Amino acid sequence: MTVRVRLFASARECAGCATMDLALPAPMSVGALIREVSARGGAELAKVLAAPGTRVAVNQELVEVDHPVRDGDEVAILPRVTGG
Amino acid sequence: MHRDVRVEEADFDVSRELAALRQAIGGSAGAIVAFCGVVRERHDMAEVDELFLEHYPGMTERSIEAILDRAGERWNLDAVRVLHRVGRLAARDQIVLVLVASAHRTEAFEACEFVMDYLKTDAIFWKRESRAGDVHWIAPTGADQRRRDTWREERG
Numbered sequence: 001m002t003v004r005v006r007l008f009a010s011a012r013e014c015a016g017c018a019t020m021d022l023a024l025p026a027p028m029s030v031g032a033l034i035r036e037v038s039a040r041g042g043a044e045l046a047k048v049l050a051a052p053g054t055r056v057a058v059n060q061e062l063v064e065v066d067h068p069v070r071d072g073d074e075v076a077i078l079p080r081v082t083g084g
Numbered sequence: 085m086h087r088d089v090r091v092e093e094a095d096f097d098v099s100r101e102l103a104a105l106r107q108a109i110g111g112s113a114g115a116i117v118a119f120c121g122v123v124r125e126r127h128d129m130a131e132v133d134e135l136f137l138e139h140y141p142g143m144t145e146r147s148i149e150a151i152l153d154r155a156g157e158r159w160n161l162d163a164v165r166v167l168h169r170v171g172r173l174a175a176r177d178q179i180v181l182v183l184v185a186s187a188h189r190t191e192a193f194e195a196c197e198f199v200m201d202y203l204k205t206d207a208i209f210w211k212r213e214s215r216a217g218d219v220h221w222i223a224p225t226g227a228d229q230r231r232r233d234t235w236r237e238e239r240g
Binding site for chain 2 (some may be wrong): 006008009010012053057060076078079080081082083084
């Protein structure tokens with residue numbers, strides 16, 4: 001399956017890109033996807049992903065790590081928000 | 085309740101937004117409260133060279149709409165409008181405008197404060213501050229979290 005990962009703020013800067021289009025085996029959980037992104041993105045990105053307050057949204061809905069990722073999903077890595 | 089959220093880079097004109105809100109609502113609103121957030125210019129330390137606000141188009145607007153809906157459930161409001169800027173901002177630039185209209189001023193004042201307190205913690209924005217060559221993403225403050233939490237104690 002193909003999944004688009006969107007990265008924001010410090011995650012985006014650590015990864016060096018705002019989006020990653022990944023070809024991944026299905027089925028895959030959000031947690032496994034995060035580990036995959038972490039492995040590809042380097043130590044700094046891994047720290048942001050593991051930091052408290054980092055959340056994940058699939059198709060703009062917040063999800064838990066056991067949520068299944070599907071072909072065509074947009075998965076967003078949201079570091080702890082600053083707020084408005 | 086009339087509810088409107090805009091997230092954009094362009095600056096806003098408070099008078100124009102206020103007039104547009106008054107146009108949109110009926111004559112039952114006797115009170116309209118406006119809050120404007122501005123990038124502070126701090127003289128106690130190096131000035132903020134630049135504040136960069138990042139958002140997630142679509143999800144950020146919905147996170148603000150959810151806050152406005154909560155305000156609408158808690159108070160009897162005619163209208164709530166939020167304009168939030170993103171992108172590169174300098175000291176003294178306007179950041180956010182919250183307009184609340186209701187029959188009476190008590191609800192308008194309280195709801196406006198509620199919306200701002202929740203915007204500070206729950207709205208999906210990230211801020212990056214550049215100050216004298218140091219660049220860092222701003223972490224949420226404990227003070228803002230505690231202030232938001234007081235609304236859960238039925239302060240309003």
